[in-house]
Protein backbone atom coordinates (compact mmCIF):
# COMPACT_ATOMS: atom_id res chain seq x y z
CA UNK A 1 0.00 0.00 0.00
CA UNK A 2 1.26 3.36 -0.98
CA UNK A 3 0.77 6.54 0.93
CA UNK A 4 2.94 9.56 1.38
CA UNK A 5 2.83 11.87 4.27
CA UNK A 6 4.41 15.13 5.15
CA UNK A 7 4.52 16.42 8.67
CA UNK A 8 2.65 19.65 8.32
CA UNK A 9 0.62 21.83 10.53
CA UNK A 10 -2.76 20.70 9.40
CA UNK A 11 -4.94 23.55 10.40
CA UNK A 12 -8.54 22.61 10.82
CA UNK A 13 -7.84 18.97 10.19
CA UNK A 14 -9.05 16.19 12.35
CA UNK A 15 -7.99 12.56 12.30
CA UNK A 16 -9.90 10.59 9.71
CA UNK A 17 -10.85 6.98 10.22
CA UNK A 18 -7.88 4.81 9.29
CA UNK A 19 -9.67 3.37 6.27
CA UNK A 20 -9.83 6.81 4.68
CA UNK A 21 -6.19 7.52 5.41
CA UNK A 22 -5.03 4.24 3.95
CA UNK A 23 -6.60 4.91 0.55
CA UNK A 24 -3.79 6.11 -1.68
CA UNK A 25 -4.28 9.60 -3.05
CA UNK A 26 -7.75 9.99 -1.66
CA UNK A 27 -8.32 13.65 -0.91
CA UNK A 28 -11.16 13.77 1.50
CA UNK A 29 -12.69 16.78 3.06
CA UNK A 30 -11.42 16.88 6.60
CA UNK A 31 -13.95 15.64 9.05
CA UNK A 32 -16.41 15.20 6.25
CA UNK A 33 -17.56 11.71 7.04
CA UNK A 34 -20.37 11.45 4.56
CA UNK A 35 -22.74 14.20 5.52
CA UNK A 36 -22.13 14.01 9.22
CA UNK A 37 -20.02 16.14 11.44
CA UNK A 38 -18.35 14.31 14.26
CA UNK A 39 -19.64 16.26 17.22
CA UNK A 40 -17.59 14.40 19.78
CA UNK A 41 -14.52 15.35 17.79
CA UNK A 42 -15.69 18.94 17.84
CA UNK A 43 -16.13 18.85 21.57
CA UNK A 44 -12.63 17.50 21.96
CA UNK A 45 -11.30 20.26 19.74
CA UNK A 46 -13.22 22.86 21.66
CA UNK A 47 -11.76 21.58 24.91
CA UNK A 48 -8.30 21.67 23.40
CA UNK A 49 -8.85 25.18 22.13
CA UNK A 50 -9.96 26.23 25.55
CA UNK A 51 -6.94 24.67 27.17
CA UNK A 52 -4.78 26.51 24.68
CA UNK A 53 -6.35 29.86 24.98
CA UNK A 54 -9.47 31.43 26.30
CA UNK A 55 -10.16 28.84 28.97
CA UNK A 56 -12.96 29.85 31.24
CA UNK A 57 -11.79 27.51 33.96
CA UNK A 58 -14.67 25.08 33.68
CA UNK A 59 -14.08 21.70 32.12
CA UNK A 60 -17.16 19.93 30.95
CA UNK A 61 -17.42 16.17 30.92
CA UNK A 62 -19.72 14.93 28.18
CA UNK A 63 -22.28 12.72 29.82
CA UNK A 64 -25.27 11.92 27.69
CA UNK A 65 -27.16 10.05 30.33
CA UNK A 66 -27.65 12.79 32.86
CA UNK A 67 -31.22 14.01 33.23
CA UNK A 68 -32.02 16.89 30.93
CA UNK A 69 -31.70 20.33 32.34
CA UNK A 70 -34.96 22.22 32.70
CA UNK A 71 -34.19 24.67 29.88
CA UNK A 72 -33.25 22.11 27.28
CA UNK A 73 -35.26 22.42 24.03
CA UNK A 74 -37.73 19.58 23.62
CA UNK A 75 -36.13 16.45 22.19
CA UNK A 76 -32.58 17.78 22.41
CA UNK A 77 -29.90 16.59 24.77
CA UNK A 78 -28.25 19.23 26.86
CA UNK A 79 -25.17 18.64 28.85
CA UNK A 80 -22.98 21.23 30.38
CA UNK A 81 -22.76 23.71 27.54
CA UNK A 82 -23.41 21.32 24.67
CA UNK A 83 -26.86 21.20 23.10
CA UNK A 84 -27.46 18.37 20.66
CA UNK A 85 -30.55 18.56 18.49
CA UNK A 86 -29.53 16.52 15.47
CA UNK A 87 -31.85 14.22 13.50
CA UNK A 88 -35.04 15.51 15.05
CA UNK A 89 -36.88 16.56 11.90
CA UNK A 90 -36.81 20.19 13.09
CA UNK A 91 -38.08 22.82 10.65
CA UNK A 92 -36.72 25.75 12.67
CA UNK A 93 -34.01 26.47 15.20
CA UNK A 94 -35.59 25.85 18.63
CA UNK A 95 -36.25 29.05 20.58
CA UNK A 96 -35.28 28.00 24.09
CA UNK A 97 -31.59 27.26 23.72
CA UNK A 98 -29.73 27.98 26.99
CA UNK A 99 -27.75 31.20 26.79
CA UNK A 100 -24.56 29.67 28.08
CA UNK A 101 -24.47 27.12 25.21
CA UNK A 102 -21.03 26.74 23.68
CA UNK A 103 -21.76 24.06 21.08
CA UNK A 104 -25.07 23.79 19.26
CA UNK A 105 -25.59 20.82 16.99
CA UNK A 106 -28.55 21.08 14.61
CA UNK A 107 -27.29 18.82 11.87
CA UNK A 108 -29.50 16.58 9.75
CA UNK A 109 -32.81 18.32 10.32
CA UNK A 110 -35.27 19.92 7.88
CA UNK A 111 -34.41 23.54 8.58
CA UNK A 112 -35.00 25.72 5.50
CA UNK A 113 -34.38 29.15 6.90
CA UNK A 114 -32.44 30.93 9.63
CA UNK A 115 -34.57 33.75 11.02
CA UNK A 116 -33.42 37.04 12.46
CA UNK A 117 -33.79 36.09 16.13
CA UNK A 118 -32.87 32.42 15.96
CA UNK A 119 -29.56 32.93 17.76
CA UNK A 120 -30.50 35.91 19.87
CA UNK A 121 -28.67 35.99 23.18
CA UNK A 122 -26.28 33.17 22.30
CA UNK A 123 -23.25 35.34 22.83
CA UNK A 124 -21.24 32.41 24.29
CA UNK A 125 -21.70 30.11 21.34
CA UNK A 126 -18.36 28.84 20.05
CA UNK A 127 -19.42 26.19 17.53
CA UNK A 128 -22.59 26.05 15.46
CA UNK A 129 -23.35 22.96 13.36
CA UNK A 130 -26.08 23.35 10.74
CA UNK A 131 -24.77 20.72 8.35
CA UNK A 132 -27.18 18.71 6.21
CA UNK A 133 -30.34 20.75 6.39
CA UNK A 134 -32.24 22.54 3.62
CA UNK A 135 -31.23 26.04 4.46
CA UNK A 136 -31.49 28.45 1.57
CA UNK A 137 -31.93 31.70 3.48
CA UNK A 138 -30.04 33.21 6.38
CA UNK A 139 -31.39 36.50 7.64
CA UNK A 140 -28.66 39.13 7.22
CA UNK A 141 -28.74 39.94 10.93
CA UNK A 142 -29.12 36.38 12.22
CA UNK A 143 -25.44 35.78 12.97
CA UNK A 144 -24.78 39.14 14.59
CA UNK A 145 -25.44 38.06 18.20
CA UNK A 146 -22.79 35.34 17.96
CA UNK A 147 -19.95 37.45 19.26
CA UNK A 148 -17.80 34.51 20.37
CA UNK A 149 -18.35 32.15 17.49
CA UNK A 150 -15.24 30.44 16.14
CA UNK A 151 -16.62 27.64 14.03
CA UNK A 152 -19.58 27.73 11.71
CA UNK A 153 -20.54 24.62 9.77
CA UNK A 154 -23.09 25.14 7.01
CA UNK A 155 -22.11 22.36 4.59
CA UNK A 156 -24.72 20.32 2.67
CA UNK A 157 -27.42 22.95 2.50
CA UNK A 158 -28.94 25.09 -0.25
CA UNK A 159 -27.27 28.43 0.37
CA UNK A 160 -26.84 30.62 -2.70
CA UNK A 161 -24.57 33.12 -0.96
CA UNK A 162 -22.06 33.29 1.87
CA UNK A 163 -24.12 34.26 4.96
CA UNK A 164 -23.95 37.98 5.72
CA UNK A 165 -22.37 39.60 8.76
CA UNK A 166 -20.18 36.72 9.79
CA UNK A 167 -18.89 37.29 13.34
CA UNK A 168 -15.42 38.81 13.43
CA UNK A 169 -14.34 36.08 15.89
CA UNK A 170 -14.82 33.37 13.25
CA UNK A 171 -11.81 31.16 12.47
CA UNK A 172 -13.40 28.31 10.55
CA UNK A 173 -16.21 28.35 8.02
CA UNK A 174 -17.50 25.38 6.08
CA UNK A 175 -20.02 25.98 3.36
CA UNK A 176 -19.14 22.96 1.27
CA UNK A 177 -21.84 21.50 -1.03
CA UNK A 178 -24.29 24.36 -1.31
CA UNK A 179 -25.59 26.29 -4.33
CA UNK A 180 -23.25 29.26 -4.11
CA UNK A 181 -22.37 30.74 -7.51
CA UNK A 182 -21.20 34.15 -6.49
CA UNK A 183 -18.97 35.38 -3.68
CA UNK A 184 -19.70 39.07 -3.45
CA UNK A 185 -17.15 41.78 -2.81
CA UNK A 186 -16.80 42.20 0.94
CA UNK A 187 -18.35 38.79 1.70
CA UNK A 188 -15.73 38.34 4.42
CA UNK A 189 -15.40 41.93 5.52
CA UNK A 190 -14.84 42.35 9.23
CA UNK A 191 -12.98 39.05 9.41
CA UNK A 192 -9.26 39.33 9.80
CA UNK A 193 -7.58 36.15 10.77
CA UNK A 194 -9.13 32.86 9.82
CA UNK A 195 -7.74 29.35 9.73
CA UNK A 196 -9.98 27.68 7.30
CA UNK A 197 -12.66 28.17 4.70
CA UNK A 198 -14.05 25.07 3.03
CA UNK A 199 -16.30 26.03 0.13
CA UNK A 200 -15.89 23.19 -2.33
CA UNK A 201 -18.68 21.60 -4.29
CA UNK A 202 -20.40 24.86 -5.06
CA UNK A 203 -21.05 25.96 -8.67
CA UNK A 204 -18.51 28.77 -8.46
CA UNK A 205 -16.90 29.98 -11.69
CA UNK A 206 -13.92 32.31 -11.76
CA UNK A 207 -16.23 35.17 -12.64
CA UNK A 208 -18.31 34.35 -9.56
CA UNK A 209 -15.45 35.38 -7.27
CA UNK A 210 -16.02 39.11 -7.44
CA UNK A 211 -13.02 41.41 -7.16
CA UNK A 212 -12.60 42.20 -3.48
CA UNK A 213 -14.40 39.04 -2.34
CA UNK A 214 -11.56 38.27 0.07
CA UNK A 215 -10.32 41.79 0.73
CA UNK A 216 -8.68 42.25 4.10
CA UNK A 217 -8.87 38.57 5.01
CA UNK A 218 -5.88 36.58 6.23
CA UNK A 219 -6.46 32.87 5.85
CA UNK A 220 -4.39 29.68 6.13
CA UNK A 221 -6.48 27.03 4.41
CA UNK A 222 -8.84 27.46 1.47
CA UNK A 223 -10.60 24.73 -0.40
CA UNK A 224 -12.65 25.38 -3.53
CA UNK A 225 -12.57 21.88 -4.93
CA UNK A 226 -15.20 20.36 -7.20
CA UNK A 227 -16.40 23.76 -8.33
CA UNK A 228 -16.47 25.27 -11.83
CA UNK A 229 -13.16 27.08 -11.92
CA UNK A 230 -11.35 27.21 -15.26
CA UNK A 231 -8.24 28.95 -13.96
CA UNK A 232 -6.45 29.65 -10.69
CA UNK A 233 -8.39 32.49 -9.07
CA UNK A 234 -6.71 35.84 -8.51
CA UNK A 235 -6.83 37.81 -5.28
CA UNK A 236 -7.47 34.95 -2.94
CA UNK A 237 -6.84 35.78 0.74
CA UNK A 238 -3.41 36.68 2.00
CA UNK A 239 -1.19 34.26 3.85
CA UNK A 240 -2.52 31.00 2.39
CA UNK A 241 -0.63 27.90 3.45
CA UNK A 242 -2.94 25.45 1.76
CA UNK A 243 -4.93 25.89 -1.40
CA UNK A 244 -7.04 23.04 -2.72
CA UNK A 245 -8.53 23.47 -6.17
CA UNK A 246 -8.80 19.85 -7.22
CA UNK A 247 -11.73 18.61 -9.27
CA UNK A 248 -12.25 21.81 -11.24
CA UNK A 249 -11.82 22.50 -14.96
CA UNK A 250 -8.53 24.35 -14.81
CA UNK A 251 -6.76 24.16 -18.17
CA UNK A 252 -3.39 25.77 -17.56
CA UNK A 253 -1.11 27.37 -15.02
CA UNK A 254 0.09 30.64 -16.42
CA UNK A 255 2.77 33.10 -15.58
CA UNK A 256 1.56 35.24 -12.70
CA UNK A 257 -1.17 32.85 -11.56
CA UNK A 258 0.68 31.91 -8.39
CA UNK A 259 2.84 34.95 -7.68
CA UNK A 260 0.55 36.10 -4.90
CA UNK A 261 0.63 32.79 -3.11
CA UNK A 262 4.26 32.49 -2.14
CA UNK A 263 3.46 31.21 1.37
CA UNK A 264 1.86 28.00 0.15
CA UNK A 265 2.93 24.72 1.73
CA UNK A 266 0.41 22.59 -0.08
CA UNK A 267 -1.19 23.09 -3.45
CA UNK A 268 -3.87 20.75 -4.75
CA UNK A 269 -4.60 20.86 -8.48
CA UNK A 270 -5.38 17.21 -9.14
CA UNK A 271 -8.33 16.13 -11.28
CA UNK A 272 -8.35 19.18 -13.52
CA UNK A 273 -7.69 19.49 -17.25
CA UNK A 274 -4.27 21.04 -17.05
CA UNK A 275 -2.29 20.59 -20.27
CA UNK A 276 0.11 23.41 -19.95
CA UNK A 277 2.21 24.76 -17.09
CA UNK A 278 3.99 27.85 -18.25
CA UNK A 279 7.69 27.85 -17.54
CA UNK A 280 8.41 29.93 -14.45
CA UNK A 281 4.82 29.94 -13.23
CA UNK A 282 5.78 27.87 -10.18
CA UNK A 283 8.79 30.02 -9.40
CA UNK A 284 7.20 31.88 -6.49
CA UNK A 285 6.27 28.74 -4.61
CA UNK A 286 9.55 28.59 -2.74
CA UNK A 287 7.95 27.23 0.41
CA UNK A 288 5.98 24.46 -1.21
CA UNK A 289 6.06 21.03 0.49
CA UNK A 290 3.43 19.17 -1.43
CA UNK A 291 2.14 19.52 -4.97
CA UNK A 292 -0.78 17.57 -6.42
CA UNK A 293 -1.12 17.49 -10.19
CA UNK A 294 -2.43 13.97 -10.64
CA UNK A 295 -5.15 13.19 -13.17
CA UNK A 296 -4.48 16.04 -15.55
CA UNK A 297 -3.15 16.10 -19.11
CA UNK A 298 0.37 17.30 -18.49
CA UNK A 299 3.03 16.35 -21.05
CA UNK A 300 6.13 17.15 -19.00
CA UNK A 301 7.31 17.27 -15.43
CA UNK A 302 6.64 20.95 -14.63
CA UNK A 303 9.66 23.24 -14.75
CA UNK A 304 10.92 24.60 -11.47
CA UNK A 305 10.47 21.62 -9.15
CA UNK A 306 14.22 21.16 -8.77
CA UNK A 307 14.49 24.68 -7.40
CA UNK A 308 12.00 24.13 -4.59
CA UNK A 309 14.12 23.53 -1.54
CA UNK A 310 11.44 22.04 0.66
CA UNK A 311 9.33 20.11 -1.81
CA UNK A 312 8.73 16.61 -0.46
CA UNK A 313 5.71 15.19 -2.21
CA UNK A 314 4.76 15.50 -5.89
CA UNK A 315 1.79 13.69 -7.39
CA UNK A 316 2.06 13.43 -11.16
CA UNK A 317 0.34 10.11 -11.79
CA UNK A 318 -2.33 9.69 -14.45
CA UNK A 319 -1.04 12.33 -16.83
CA UNK A 320 0.48 12.22 -20.30
CA UNK A 321 4.15 12.49 -19.32
CA UNK A 322 6.32 10.54 -21.76
CA UNK A 323 9.77 11.65 -20.70
CA UNK A 324 11.52 12.39 -17.41
CA UNK A 325 14.75 14.35 -17.55
CA UNK A 326 17.61 13.68 -15.16
CA UNK A 327 17.29 17.22 -13.74
CA UNK A 328 13.51 17.45 -13.52
CA UNK A 329 13.33 16.87 -9.79
CA UNK A 330 16.72 17.51 -8.25
CA UNK A 331 18.98 20.55 -8.47
CA UNK A 332 22.07 20.45 -10.63
CA UNK A 333 25.57 21.20 -9.49
CA UNK A 334 25.55 23.48 -6.47
CA UNK A 335 21.78 23.82 -6.23
CA UNK A 336 20.50 23.18 -2.74
CA UNK A 337 17.74 20.87 -1.67
CA UNK A 338 17.03 21.20 2.04
CA UNK A 339 14.58 18.36 2.42
CA UNK A 340 14.59 15.25 0.29
CA UNK A 341 11.48 13.98 -1.42
CA UNK A 342 9.55 11.28 0.33
CA UNK A 343 6.96 10.80 -2.37
CA UNK A 344 6.91 11.14 -6.14
CA UNK A 345 4.16 9.39 -8.07
CA UNK A 346 4.54 8.85 -11.82
CA UNK A 347 2.46 5.77 -12.53
CA UNK A 348 -0.15 5.73 -15.26
CA UNK A 349 1.92 7.90 -17.60
CA UNK A 350 3.27 6.81 -21.00
CA UNK A 351 6.86 6.79 -19.74
CA UNK A 352 9.40 4.24 -20.86
CA UNK A 353 10.59 3.69 -17.34
CA UNK A 354 13.76 1.91 -18.36
CA UNK A 355 14.88 5.12 -20.07
CA UNK A 356 14.73 7.14 -16.85
CA UNK A 357 18.18 7.53 -15.38
CA UNK A 358 18.46 6.43 -11.75
CA UNK A 359 20.26 9.70 -10.96
CA UNK A 360 16.98 11.49 -11.65
CA UNK A 361 16.02 10.56 -8.10
CA UNK A 362 19.27 11.44 -6.36
CA UNK A 363 17.47 13.74 -3.93
CA UNK A 364 14.82 11.26 -2.87
CA UNK A 365 14.92 9.82 0.64
CA UNK A 366 14.63 6.18 -0.48
CA UNK A 367 13.51 3.98 -3.35
CA UNK A 368 10.13 3.31 -1.76
CA UNK A 369 9.28 6.97 -2.19
CA UNK A 370 8.95 6.72 -5.96
CA UNK A 371 5.80 5.25 -7.35
CA UNK A 372 6.52 4.22 -10.90
CA UNK A 373 5.19 1.14 -12.58
CA UNK A 374 2.30 0.86 -14.88
CA UNK A 375 -0.53 0.39 -12.50
CA UNK A 376 -3.66 2.20 -13.31
CA UNK A 377 -5.14 4.34 -10.60
Ligand SMILES: *[C@@H]1O[C@H](CO)[C@@H](O)[C@H](O)[C@H]1NC(C)=O
Pocket residue numbers: 297299320322
Ligand atom coordinates in the same frame (compact mmCIF):
# COMPACT_ATOMS: atom_id res chain seq x y z
C1 LIG B 1 -0.13 12.94 -25.14
O1 LIG B 1 1.09 13.48 -25.59
C2 LIG B 1 1.38 13.21 -26.95
C3 LIG B 1 2.73 13.83 -27.25
O2 LIG B 1 3.68 13.42 -26.33
C4 LIG B 1 0.32 13.76 -27.86
O3 LIG B 1 0.58 13.42 -29.20
C5 LIG B 1 -1.04 13.24 -27.43
O4 LIG B 1 -2.05 13.87 -28.19
C6 LIG B 1 -1.27 13.51 -25.96
N1 LIG B 1 -2.51 12.90 -25.54
C7 LIG B 1 -3.45 13.57 -24.88
C8 LIG B 1 -4.64 12.77 -24.50
O5 LIG B 1 -3.35 14.73 -24.59
